[in-house]
Amino acid sequence: xxxxxxxxxxxxxxxxxxxxxxxxxxxxxxxxxxxxxxxxxxxxxxxxxxxxxxxxxxxxxxxxxxxxxxxxxxxxxxxxxxxxxxxxxxxxxxxxxxxxxxxxxxxxxxxxxxxxxxxxxxxxxxxxxxxxxxxxxxxxxxxxxxxxxxxxxxxxxxxxxxxxxxxxxxxxxxxxxxxxxxxxxxxxxxxxxxxxxxxxxxxxxxxxxxxxxxxxxxxxxxxxxxxxxxxxxxxxxxxxxxxxxxxxxxxxxxxxxxxxxxxxxxxxxxxxxxxxxxxxxxxxxxxxxxxxxxxxxxxxxxxxxxxxxxxxxxxxxxxxxxxxxxxxxxxxxxxxxxxxxxxxxxxxxx
Numbered sequence: 001x002x003x004x005x006x007x008x009x010x011x012x013x014x015x016x017x018x019x020x021x022x023x024x025x026x027x028x029x030x031x032x033x034x035x036x037x038x039x040x041x042x043x044x045x046x047x048x049x050x051x052x053x054x055x056x057x058x059x060x061x062x063x064x065x066x067x068x069x070x071x072x073x074x075x076x077x078x079x080x081x082x083x084x085x086x087x088x089x090x091x092x093x094x095x096x097x098x099x100x101x102x103x104x105x106x107x108x109x110x111x112x113x114x115x116x117x118x119x120x121x122x123x124x125x126x127x128x129x130x131x132x133x134x135x136x137x138x139x140x141x142x143x144x145x146x147x148x149x150x151x152x153x154x155x156x157x158x159x160x161x162x163x164x165x166x167x168x169x170x171x172x173x174x175x176x177x178x179x180x181x182x183x184x185x186x187x188x189x190x191x192x193x194x195x196x197x198x199x200x201x202x203x204x205x206x207x208x209x210x211x212x213x214x215x216x217x218x219x220x221x222x223x224x225x226x227x228x229x230x231x232x233x234x235x236x237x238x239x240x241x242x243x244x245x246x247x248x249x250x251x252x253x254x255x256x257x258x259x260x261x262x263x264x265x266x267x268x269x270x271x272x273x274x275x276x277x278x279x280x281x282x283x284x285x286x287x288x289x290x291x292x293x294x295x296x297x298x299x300x301x302x303x304x305x306x307x308x309x310x311x312x313x314x315x316x317x318x319x320x321x322x323x324x325x326x327x328x329x330x331x332x333x334x335x336x337x338x339x340x341x342x343x344x345x346x347x348x349x350x
Contacts, residue, residue, distance in 0.1 A: 012067065016045040022208030023060040025053045029128075032068025037077045038124045040095040046128065047102050054110060061212050062109070063204060064128060065116040071142070072116065075123025078150070082314040085305050093349065096155070096301050099124060100294040103157045107131040107290050112212040116204070117141050117185070118197050127156025130190045131290070134212050137182040138197040139224060143190050146177030150317050151270040151309025151327065153277050153300045153343075160293040163285040165189055168239035169228055174277050175244070176265045183226025194223035234259045244274045245332050270309045270325070271332040276300060276343045283344075296344065303343040 017028040027046055029036035046064075053059040066072035076095070084092045106113055106128065115129035118138045126145060129135060137143070145154040145162065154162060154174050162170030165188040173180060173188070185191035195203055199219050206215045228235070238250040238259060244266070251263035266274060280300060284293045304310045308328040316325035329335055 015039060015042050016049075017067070018045070018049045020053075020059060023058070023210070024204075024207045025049065025056075025059040025062050026204070027062065027064040028067050029064070029073050030067040032066075032070065034077070035070055035074035035120055036066045036068070036072065036125070037074050038099070038128070039077050039080065040091075040098065043095065043099045043102050047098070047105065050102075050105060050109065059111070061112045061114060061207050063114045063116065063207055064132070065200075065204070066119065066125075069119070071120025071122075071125070071140075072118060072129060073122070073125030074120050075125055078314055078318050081305075082311060082319060085311050085314075088306075090305075092305055093302060096298060099127065099156060100298055103127040103131050104291050104294055107157070109133070114207060114212055116200055117143060117191060118200060122146055123158075124156050126158060126161070126190070130161055131157055134193070134216065135185075135191040136193045136195050136200075136203070136216075137185045137191040137223070138195060138200065139182060140197050141182045141185060141191070142179040143181075143185045144177055144179040145174055148175060148269040148273040148277055149177050149313065151273050151307065151311075151313030151325070152304050153273055153280060153297070155297045155301050157290050157294055157297070159277070159280045159284040159297060160287075160290050161190060162188075163281045167232060167236040169232065169235060171239040171278070171281055172228075172235045172262065174281055175239075175247070175269070175274055176262055177269070178262075178265075180228070181226050182223040184228040186223055187226060187228055193220040195219045196221060231258060238262075244271075244278055247278075248332075270313060270327045271329060271335045272307070272309055272327070272339060273304075273313075274332065275335050275340050279340050279344070299345070299347060300343050302347050302349075303345075 017030050019026050081092050113132035114134040115132040117129050119140045121143045145158040147154050162174045169188050182194050203219045234254050234256050241247045248263045251259040312325050
């Protein structure tokens with residue numbers, strides 16, 4: 001199968017490579033110099049392939065992977081979002097709409113969807129992998145939702161996934177943007193199997209010949225120890241607090257170095273994004289479907305697109321790289337309940 005001729009290309013070739021081999025269909029995100037960041041056309045290309053394969057009896061398993069050695073996908077195309085937001089545009093809304101629909105489709109896909117989550121897997125990369133039915137991490141995996149660092153809120157179903165982790169581990173990951181290694185991803189339910197990175201080519205080859213449920217047990221190993229299991233007590237104690245301010249107070253009062261470092265991280269994040277994220281996680285925890293959570297996340301994303309913090313956060317982290325964002329408001333105390341509620345309000349689409 002080939003993508004249509006409108007698929008964007010650059011020096012690396014088409015941005016999504018689509019092929020079938022034996023019993024498997026392979027999707028390779030192919031923007032290695034951009035860490036395979038997702039564009040709107042890539043989302044549509046993935047969806048096109050899933051449509052073609054859904055009723056194709058020759059394709060028994062779908063495999064998604066990233067080109068290059070650095071990772072599956074670092075997220076959405078942040079620079080494109082920045083330029084659109086600065087110009088007051090609305091193209092990003094169309095991207096998010098189709099991306100979130102794709103996330104929901106992946107979660108409900110009727111065939112095994114095997115995500116090879118090697119290396120960097122962040123933001124939109126989590127969306128095209130962690131909703132799959134078979135999620136594979138390696139010793140190189142770094143899985144994260146780092147949105148609060150750019151004045152944004154975890155999306156692509158991130159609040160759904162992170163609200164369902166043991167205890168408050170997901171709250172910690174969502175607010176700080178901390179990276180989960182292989183063991184942490186397994187513990188939090190963001191992944192299912194650990195396979196050494198050197199064995200991924202063999203795993204992919206075997207999936208062309210046999211079903212995933214037969215192949216994975218031959219490759220799965222025990223992951224190296226992670227960090228979150230040992231930190232569970234102080235994480236649960238701090239992040240059950242009702243407000244972000246109290247979370248930070250508990251972290252600082254814990255007497256634990258790692259907890260204090262997490263507090264310092266939180267104090268560098270967008271105050272508005274932190275408060276909206278905490279509210280979104282707690283709403284998502286009691287919602288009964290991914291689709292319902294994605295609908296809420298779309299409202300939050302829509303609100304963020306017109307906020308000062310998203311543009312400023314991307315400027316500081318990606319464009320100018322001065323790592324000194326000037327948040328508006330600048331402090332947690334200045335972010336009111338009304339400010340948070342406004343993010344959840346219905347908005348008319350342009």
